[in-house]
Amino acid sequence: MKRKKYALVGTGGRAEFFYGALASAFRDQSELVAFCDINRVRMEYANRLLQTKYEHPPIAAYPADEFDAMIEREKPDTVIVTSIDRTHHTYIIRAMELGCDVISEKPMTVDEEKCKQIIDAVNRTGRKLRVTFNYRYAPHNTKIRELIMDGTIGEVNAVHFEWLLDTLHGADYFRRWHRDKRNSGGLLVHKATHHFDLVNFWLGTKPETVFGMGGLRFYGRENAERRGVTNFYQRAHGSEAAKNDPFALHMETNGHLKALYLDAEKEDGYQRDQSVFGDGISIEDTLGVMVRYEDKTVLTYSLNAYMPWEGFNVAFNGSKGRIELKVVERAYVNAGGKKEDEGATSYKQLTVYPMFGHAYDVPIEERAGGHGGGDPILLNDLFGVPEQDRFNRAASHIDGAVSILTGIAGNVSLRSGRPVRIDELVKL
Numbered sequence: 001m002k003r004k005k006y007a008l009v010g011t012g013g014r015a016e017f018f019y020g021a022l023a024s025a026f027r028d029q030s031e032l033v034a035f036c037d038i039n040r041v042r043m044e045y046a047n048r049l050l051q052t053k054y055e056h057p058p059i060a061a062y063p064a065d066e067f068d069a070m071i072e073r074e075k076p077d078t079v080i081v082t083s084i085d086r087t088h089h090t091y092i093i094r095a096m097e098l099g100c101d102v103i104s105e106k107p108m109t110v111d112e113e114k115c116k117q118i119i120d121a122v123n124r125t126g127r128k129l130r131v132t133f134n135y136r137y138a139p140h141n142t143k144i145r146e147l148i149m150d151g152t153i154g155e156v157n158a159v160h161f162e163w164l165l166d167t168l169h170g171a172d173y174f175r176r177w178h179r180d181k182r183n184s185g186g187l188l189v190h191k192a193t194h195h196f197d198l199v200n201f202w203l204g205t206k207p208e209t210v211f212g213m214g215g216l217r218f219y220g221r222e223n224a225e226r227r228g229v230t231n232f233y234q235r236a237h238g239s240e241a242a243k244n245d246p247f248a249l250h251m252e253t254n255g256h257l258k259a260l261y262l263d264a265e266k267e268d269g270y271q272r273d274q275s276v277f278g279d280g281i282s283i284e285d286t287l288g289v290m291v292r293y294e295d296k297t298v299l300t301y302s303l304n305a306y307m308p309w310e311g312f313n314v315a316f317n318g319s320k321g322r323i324e325l326k327v328v329e330r331a332y333v334n335a336g337g338k339k340e341d342e343g344a345t346s347y348k349q350l351t352v353y354p355m356f357g358h359a360y361d362v363p364i365e366e367r368a369g370g371h372g373g374g375d376p377i378l379l380n381d382l383f384g385v386p387e388q389d390r391f392n393r394a395a396s397h398i399d400g401a402v403s404i405l406t407g408i409a410g411n412v413s414l415r416s417g418r419p420v421r422i423d424e425l426v427k428l
Contacts, residue, residue, distance in 0.1 A: 010083030108400035110185035131400030137374030153318030170305035197403035212410035214287035
């Protein structure tokens with residue numbers, strides 16, 4: 001069987017999830033042929049990891065302005081896009097125009113105009129675009145889909161979904177490029193795309209109208225000053241003031257972060273360890289959203305990025321009862337620890353409350369691997385031989401669009417103060 005060829009664009013913290021799998025578990029089916037990035041040092045480090053960690057030979061490395069040349073010379077079947085969010089559409093569209101299928105890290109893109117451009121390119125080129133929603137594959141999330149599909153609580157009328165990011169993981173979005181909303185779309189797009197996709201997946205419906213409120217209430221210099229902070233710094237590296245700050249990230253103490261970012265700064269000036277209480281933060285840390293879906297279900301959603309524990313509470317109110325799920329996750333810093341710690345859970349409880357009957361807990365399968373055991377199944381779906389799946393967890397470009405459009409509509413609502421209909425933004 002001919003091995004499929006893959007090229008990867010963007011060798012930052014999320015990239016190894018994909019190229020590591022291609023270089024190990026799926027090596028017989030796949031051929032990793034090239035890296036592409038704006039940062040030469042970071043590509044060199046990715047090639048060192050291929051050799052030392054995965055015993056894989058180094059592959060070709062192309063600067064970002066030679067993307068077309070990479071496609072022409074290496075002839076990949078599929079391009080994997082793990083670059084900064086605001087550039088996803090550039091590489092997705094160009095790869096499809098050059099005859100490649102695409103796998104994109106979430107979010108698919110950051111605003112409605114770029115979303116329209118991607119959908120147009122899919123229709124125009126006929127190429128396939130997959131978006132990697134690994135949360136769908138976590139056993140506890142799949143079990144919710146199963147309970148709802150099987151009519152356990154009848155017709156779902158309302159969902160309450162509360163997501164908590166703690167002061168390790170949540171703070172991390174305010175240290176790096178995500179803090180600039182132009183780059184990430186804010187947490188309503190970059191992070192909540194996972195959560196809005198889960199609701200779409202669980203309910204089997206699409207959002208219709210979105211209303212959002214929120215702001216920057218904890219992070220940022222002005223909020224710190226309001227709480228009486230007087231000692232500030234621009235970044236942690238080399239700063240005396242950062243030494244005793246529990247919010248500081250010290251990259252020099254973590255070999256992976258040092259090689260991936262600190263040693264690569266000389267190439268593009270990107271600082272991975274900026275102060276979460278500095279200036280220039282344009283994303284929100286406190287968010288509340290209401291969504292009405294096409295089937296008339298109503299979602300109330302909240303996201304807070306400075307909590308003492310990480311995880312979520314979700315409840316479904318139906319015509320025959322209620323489902324509640326609480327998940328406590330192990331906190332982590334992106335690219336700063338073991339992959340299996342990403343989204344790993346330390347506590348899960350799933351309870352069904354029948355309308356006329358006794359409440360009961362539902363057992364949840366425990367699986368090995370990152371993101372609550374879902375990552376290995378997702379990777380097999382992407383690179384292996386997918387198993388038959390009654391839950392249809394594999395996410396298309398339409399799934400990618402519908403999830404981000406909830407957050408994008410939320411951002412429009414934040415700016416305008418009014419409810420926003422999805423079809424005002426993009427007609428799917």
